[in-house]
Amino acid sequence: MRRGLGFWTGLGFTLLISAFLILPVLASVVAGVTANQFIGLSSGLTTRWVLEVWANYGGTVLLSLQIALATLAASLLLGIPAAYVLARHAGVTARLVEEALVMPVAVPGLATALGLILAYGAAGDLRSSWLFILVGHIVFCLPFMVRAVLAVLLALDLKALEDAARACGASGSTVLAAAASAPIAVAMPTALSARLRRSMPARCASRMMAASRATPVCVPCSRSRARR
Amino acid sequence: MPDRLRAALLIAPALAVFLAFFLVPLGQLAVAGGAGGYATILAEPRYLRSLGSTLLVAAATTAITLVIATAVGLFLARARFRGRATLLALLTLPLAFPGVVVGYLVIMLAGRQGLVAEVSMALGGERIVFAYSLAGLLLGYVYFSIPRTLLTVMAAAEKLDPRLEEAARSLGASSFGVLRDVLLPGLAPALTAAGAICFATATGAFGTAFALASRIDVLPMVIYTEFTLQANLAVAAALSFILGLATWAVLALARGASGGAAA
Numbered sequence: 001m002r003r004g005l006g007f008w009t010g011l012g013f014t015l016l017i018s019a020f021l022i023l024p025v026l027a028s029v030v031a032g033v034t035a036n037q038f039i040g041l042s043s044g045l046t047t048r049w050v051l052e053v054w055a056n057y058g059g060t061v062l063l064s065l066q067i068a069l070a071t072l073a074a075s076l077l078l079g080i081p082a083a084y085v086l087a088r089h090a091g092v093t094a095r096l097v098e099e100a101l102v103m104p105v106a107v108p109g110l111a112t113a114l115g116l117i118l119a120y121g122a123a124g125d126l127r128s129s130w131l132f133i134l135v136g137h138i139v140f141c142l143p144f145m146v147r148a149v150l151a152v153l154l155a156l157d158l159k160a161l162e163d164a165a166r167a168c169g170a171s172g173s174t175v176l177a178a179a180a181s182a183p184i185a186v187a188m189p190t191a192l193s194a195r196l197r198r199s200m201p202a203r204c205a206s207r208m209m210a211a212s213r214a215t216p217v218c219v220p221c222s223r224s225r226a227r228r
Numbered sequence: 229m230p231d232r233l234r235a236a237l238l239i240a241p242a243l244a245v246f247l248a249f250f251l252v253p254l255g256q257l258a259v260a261g262g263a264g265g266y267a268t269i270l271a272e273p274r275y276l277r278s279l280g281s282t283l284l285v286a287a288a289t290t291a292i293t294l295v296i297a298t299a300v301g302l303f304l305a306r307a308r309f310r311g312r313a314t315l316l317a318l319l320t321l322p323l324a325f326p327g328v329v330v331g332y333l334v335i336m337l338a339g340r341q342g343l344v345a346e347v348s349m350a351l352g353g354e355r356i357v358f359a360y361s362l363a364g365l366l367l368g369y370v371y372f373s374i375p376r377t378l379l380t381v382m383a384a385a386e387k388l389d390p391r392l393e394e395a396a397r398s399l400g401a402s403s404f405g406v407l408r409d410v411l412l413p414g415l416a417p418a419l420t421a422a423g424a425i426c427f428a429t430a431t432g433a434f435g436t437a438f439a440l441a442s443r444i445d446v447l448p449m450v451i452y453t454e455f456t457l458q459a460n461l462a463v464a465a466a467l468s469f470i471l472g473l474a475t476w477a478v479l480a481l482a483r484g485a486s487g488g489a490a491a
Contacts, residue, residue, distance in 0.1 A: 006403065010303035017300050018318045021371065024333035025321070027343055031336065082242035085235045101242060104250050106479040108432025110448050111472035114455060114464060115253025118260050139249045142242060 067130060071137040078138070079145030086146070087153035098150070102143040112139060254472065261466030268463050275450065275467065282447040282471075285362060286430035289369040290423045293377050296370070298419065301381030302411065323375045327368075331439025334368040335359045360441040368436040373429060377422040384418030385411075417486040424482030428475045447471050 032050060036043035054061075086098050104112060113136055117127070126132050165174070269275045304316060325333070338344045338359040348356040358364050388411065396410045412419075434448040447467060455464035 007307060010299070010307060011309070014300045014303055014315060014319075017296055017374065018315055020337075021322050021374065022318050023343060024336040024371075027336040028333060078242040078245055081238035085239040089235060097239065097243065100251075101246055103476070104246070106428065106476040107254070107472040108428075108434075108448065108468075108475055110432060110434050110451055111257060111468040112250065112253060114451070114468045115255075115257035116249065118256040118461075118465065119253040135249050138245060142245065146242070 063130060067134055067137060070134050071141050074134070074138045075141045075145040079142055080149055083146045083149035083153060086150055087158055098146075101146050104139050105143045109136070109140060112136065254469075257465050257472070258469045260461060261469055262462050265462035265466030269466055269470070274445075275463070278445045278447050278450045279470075281362065281445060282431055285366055285369065285446060286427045288366055289373060289430040290426040292366075292370050293373040293426050294419055294423050296374055297377035297381045297422070298412075298415065300374075301378050302385050304378075305382045305385035319378055320375045322371060325372070327372060327433050327435025328439045329435075330368045330372045331436040333371065334364050334436070334440060338364055338367060360443070362444060362446075364440050365437055365444055365446065368440065369426075369430045369433065372433070372436065373426045377426060380418050380422040381415065384415050388414045420482050420486035424479050424486075428479050431475050431478075432471060 033045050033047065034043060035046045035048070082101060086094055086101075116132070116136055116139075120132070120135075121127050300319065304312065304319075322330070336342055338357060340355070340357050340359075342357070342359060345355045345357055348354060359367075392410050392414070393406055396406045401409065432448060434452065437444050437446055437449050438452070448471070451464050451467045451471070454460040454467065
């Protein structure tokens, strides 16, 4: 098939944008394994820096992972029941609650974080605990979980499924477990990946809320690297 | 158990978290600014200037990202060629990067030892460095926003009816005419929604500015400086509240305009 001028222009532009997105990533990978950054690649390759970073910041990487998993667990536990209720109820109250639950997405993390510090920063040791960071992440992640699960639940006739399950003799809790959990499982891959993606990196909330004892990855290393 | 009670019990935990860890803190924030905090902001040109440059960078980010994402999105949504999937994977890889990492990547690109500097030196010119300025920040926000916006545009472009375009062409419309009268109106809701998210991210994003330089005078940086270095709680709280309110308003407006597609 012969391609027109439009195709080649489009392809060229798309390749240019891909280069813009990917070249810095490649450059930083290369910089990470170059023996001497100031001499360049000719100084040879080494895993020394990678190992050094792991030795210095391995703990913070694990802490980030811990916070990500805890955030995930909490938003599953809080978000799925909430989405289920919102899917089953069509009234004004339900819509208002939905509106409220997704509101944290629209407010910058910096503002929420400062508010959290003002409200709870003085409460005991909370400020220096990783749980404080966890709270900040849950506030951000919950709306995404609620929306992803709600979207899937709304796409099918939940009530009919539940009635069918009841007609077949299932008890109330079994109905909830069986009829509602299958579609939720469908929504999970999206919701999970979004969750991990959002809470793995130390977001601005963490930076402001973190005391030195509980600082997840990205914050210290990026700061020192930016200085060189 | 009555249906209502069950519903209330199931949703109560999520609502409790929302009230305790979002609404109450935000209320505190609004109050903590006090009359003094808000008055200081209005009186000091520095704060208004930083608000202005924040909005400017956000608007520029939105415009540039929308143009790039529309061009690339329309191309990828229609063209079929070998390597298309790989290209799409490359274009969406940065979705996983947080703002701080994007800041670092901008330094790799436009910093003192960056790719742009090396290339400009190799070409015999001066060492071009712009990572640590508003231009660098803009570059970072565009980098951050392209993958997200691209996915929205592609999803919308794939839903457009190709017959409309064929009809326009058969009636003699030029490529530009098709773009202006058929494609862009069709994509408008998605572009509004994606643009609002770009704008909101760029006004509130902190990590990228933080990684690049503390000299960049955008609102999130000012808030951070006031809070941690100056311990000026009232001003930091008032600025945060204004920032939060402005971002929320932009998203709410865009949602109204796009019929519910925005966040």
